[in-house]
Amino acid sequence: MPAPINPRLARLDDYPFRRLDRLLDGLSPASDRPIVMSIGEPRHRPPPIVAETLQRHxxxxxxxxxxxxxxxxxxxxxxxxxxxxxxxxxxxxxxxxxxxxxxxxxxxxxxxxxxxxxxxxxxxxxxxxxxxxxxxxxxxxxxxxxxxxxxxxxxxxxxxxxxxxxxxxxxxxxxxxxxxxxxxxxxxxxxxxxxxxxxxxxxxxxxxxxxxxxxxxxxxxxxxxxxxxxxxxxxxxxxxxxxxxxxxxxxxxxxxxxxxxxxxxxxxxxxxxxxxxxxxxxxxxxxxxxxxxxxDDAHVEENRALYRRKFEAAADILDGRFGFFLPAGGFFLWLEVGDGEQAARNLWGTAGVKVMPGGYLASEAGEAVRHIRVALVPPIDVVRTGLERLAEALG
Ligand SMILES: Cc1ncc(COP(=O)(O)O)c(C=O)c1O
Structure with a gap:
């Protein structure tokens, strides 16, 4: 007899990152410098006070x-x-x-x-x-x-x-x-x-x-x-x-x-x-x-300034395309691209840029499926390159 499993767990879909792995399975990224903007993991430097305090304690x-x-x-x-x-x-x-x-x-x-x-x-x-x-x-x-x-x-x-x-x-x-x-x-x-x-x-x-x-x-x-x-x-x-x-x-x-x-x-x-x-x-x-x-709020202001520059770069590169808008908060772009899954495959395969299909973040066929989510977490020069490649590939 197999071990019991809470039947509610069968109702959990695969997490979006797993679904994205499956979507891109078998595709090699087009570039030897792939750029990952699918996951909202902050990559700016943590304040030094973190390591100092952990050490002190x-x-x-x-x-x-x-x-x-x-x-x-x-x-x-x-x-x-x-x-x-x-x-x-x-x-x-x-x-x-x-x-x-x-x-x-x-x-x-x-x-x-x-x-x-x-x-x-x-x-x-x-x-x-x-x-x-x-x-x-x-x-x-x-x-x-x-x-x-x-x-x-x-x-x-x-x-x-x-x-x-x-x-x-x-x-x-x-x-x-x-x-x-x-x-x-x-x-x-x-x-x-x-x-x-x-x-x-x-x-x-x-x-x-x-x-x-x-x-x-x-x-x-x-x-x-x-x-x-x-x-x-x-x-x-x-x-x-x-x-x-x-x-x-x-x-x-x-x-x-x-x-x-x-x-x-x-x-x-x-x-x-x-x-x-x-x-x-x-x-x-x-x-x-x-x-x-x-x-401390000073390190947060520095952090914000880094994101601000990335959004300025995004506005320069994308303004007027893909339904671009500057969000009121957060570090994502929500771009309208026709078919989010197809765009994500295309971007990985032809531009080496990884993004999240909007439909993976939503319940079913609403307007999210026409979108991709782009996390502006890499360093600014990488974000700029990523968005330039994206604009060209989705033209
Ligand atoms: C909307 C939202 N809520 C909560 C979290 C969880 O953040 P954490 O557990 O790191 O505090 C995330 C992380 O990506 C998020 O995007």
Whole structure:
């Protein structure tokens, strides 16, 4: 007899990177200098303070870390939120409103397990999410025993879900609403009014709004609005809202696996209880390094300046073609190319440039299949070459 496997796992598609490997299988990259822009892995230099702090705290590898994080880390996160979103001093209590996560991916997944009832309105609970979407939302919904509901995010709709198009019958069964702002892949930012309406709707449904704001610090000019700003304007009460933030993109340390969640104190207490049994912990030296990073904004400004130059280069090379637009946040281009899969194969085979077909990030045949996602993560000269090759190959 084979070992038992949770039948829900059979409902998980292959992750987009696997699908891309299969799509490109057997094709050799055209160039001897292939350029990979398919994966959103930041490649700017991590700040030196990371290695210094890990070294200084090396003796703490020998200690079990607290799941709820050190006071210093939670305080640094709360102070950063207060600075970044101009919140009143007392709004974020580091003792009740902040918990570290081992990268937001694991937190975004685990939050569904902590929130999910067996049923909602007598039927399977629903988890609402933008479409296209970060794949973890769907995986979390499925493994937690819920039905994912995909909310189309179209170019015409500003790449945000149309809240008015969600039927009351769906709200009645909704447990979680994931929203990514700035969005991966299109970089759209939900404004205050949108967020305020969403919060009100989620609250009246007795659901939880899970904001994925891991790209909050990557923008060219205007800092993207955060959900906590909308919460502040609604009176500062954090009920039914959690917001995830990450150091991966902000500080170029995707390997550190460090982020945090802030929001609803009652939910976070339950989340912590679950995590003390089975959650990932951040090692103490990592928590110390994360504390230093959240305290410092200078390295983030330098990081932003590097991305800004890449977007300027992209505008020079692509402007007016492939539906090019400058995103409000994040480090992706979302280009309209006819057939995303065909374009990805063509680019690899004839230009040695690897990109992600938009359809691999989406539920099914919406407009995403006509797009590719291009991550501006390599150094600027490589990005420039990559985009020049792309423009020529897709002409
Ligand atoms: C939209 C989105 N959310 C969350 C994550 C996870 O980031 P991390 O786990 O490194 O914090 C990513 C990473 O690519 C992402 O694109």
């Amino acid at each position: 090396a003796s703490e590898w020998g200690r079990y870390p607290p799941t709820r994080g050190t006071d210093a880390l939670r305080t640094a996160c709360a102070e950063w939120l207060t600075r970044r979103y101009r919140l009143p001093e007392a709004m974020i209590d580091p003792g009740r409103h902040v918990l570290p996560v081992g990268g937001t991916r694991e937190g975004l997944f685990a939050v569904a397990l902590a929130a999910m009832p067996e049923t909602r309105g007598g039927r399977a609970p629903l988890v609402l999410m933008p479409d296209p979407f970060y794949q973890v939302y769907r995986g979390a919904a499925v493994v937690a025993g819920a039905e994912p509901v995909f909310l189309p995010c179209t170019r015409a709709g500003g790449f945000l879900p149309d809240l008015d198009a969600i039927p009351d019958g769906v709200w009645e069964r909704t447990v979680l609403f994931y929203l990514c702002s700035p969005a991966n892949p299109q970089g759209a930012v939900a404004d205050r009014q949108y967020l305020a309406r969403l919060i009100a709707r989620v609250r009246s449904a007795g659901a939880l709004l899970v904001m994925d704001e891991c790209y909050a610090e990557i923008y060219s000019e205007v800092p993207p609005v955060g959900v906590l700003e909308a919460v502040r304007e609604l009176g500062g009460e954090l009920a039914n809202v959690v917001s995830f933030h990450s150091l991966s993109k902000r500080s170029n340390v995707p390997g550190l696996r460090s982020g945090f969640v802030a929001g609803d104190a009652v939910f976070l207490e339950a989340f912590l209880r679950m995590r003390t049994y089975g959650g990932g912990q951040q090692p103490l030296p990592v928590q110390a390094a994360a504390t230093e990073l959240w305290r």
